[in-house]
Amino acid sequence: IQEKLFTFYRKHVAIPPTEQSIAKQAALDICAELRNYIHHKFPDMQLREMHLSGSLYDDLQVVRADHIQLMVPLLMEKNLWSCVPGEETILNLPGFCLIRRENVEYFPRGSSYWDRCVVGGYLCPKSVIATFEKVVSGSINWPAIGSILGYVIRPVVPSESLILEVQYEEDRRLFIDFLPLVVLEEHAAVAKAHRLPRYGNMWRLSQRGAETAALMGRDQHDSGCRCLCLKILKAICHYNLQLSHLTASHLTNILLHTCEKESDWSHGVLADRFLQVLRETVGHLEKGELPSAMDPKVDLFFRTHRRGD
DSSP: OHHHHHHHIIIIIOOOHHHHHHHHHHHHHHHHHHHHHHHHHOTTSOBOOOEEESTTTTTOOOSOOOEEEEEEEBOOOTTTEEEEEGGGSTTOOTTEEEEEEOOTTTSOTTSSGGGGGEETTEEOHHHHHHHHHIIIIIIOOHHHHHHHHTOEEEEOSSOSSEEEEEEEETTEEEEEEEEEEEEETTEEEEOOOOSSGGGTTOEEEOOHHHHHHHHHHHHHHHTOSHHHHHHHHHHHHHHOGGGTTOOHHHHHHHHHHHHTTOOOOOGGGHHHHHHHHHHHHHHHHHHTOOBOSSOTTOBHHHHOOSOOO
């Protein structure tokens, strides 16, 4: 099975470096154009520097170089906003949070640019997405920009989030997920909806960076095969529709849990670790729960709403 796994990786998992490089460059080009447009047309919009993120950026993408996240950090005044963890709210939802508007008596509505997206005293992620949608989908002349860059660019509609489709070669497409981000104190939250509508005002606490860093850090420490195992598992889920509900975050967390039980992740034991992770995955599916390796009170299966990166 060891040799079959390596063969499967070479033939069906690994993305050629040139394809990755071209896709990344397309994403960088779009990011630069979008940044310049917003700075010039909406100079009062309070934003930090946009940046790319996701598995393509971290060299963890599989099969095709076809998706990446464009993180759009909102500039938030610390004295006007606070993060309320989901488990401390009446909704009792670990892994999510509310962004609460503070000090309204001293700094009335309108003191912050993002007050326009407040609903019921809290920053509404759907309202933030709608604000950017007017810019990205409604204002920018993407055909003109695409002709200059040599791409065909169009917003994806309808979509539950804000996504650009970029055709950068005749048979190559890249989907850029435009993802507003709020960082307050030690919390990083993204405007990524929960699968249940009643949680529509909640922001998703993002652990992707910590999860990826933990996995890659272990591999760098001992030249292990954890990331290789993750990529093989991601490809298997990609090719099998029945497994499509298992996201990259699910698989990463299962691997991190397995790392707590096994210390030897050398490439010579890839088959053993692969089979062990499969058994762990089956066990979590049978229980119907998957605690986050970063925050055990969060059940990642409860958070599931669509394929992730």
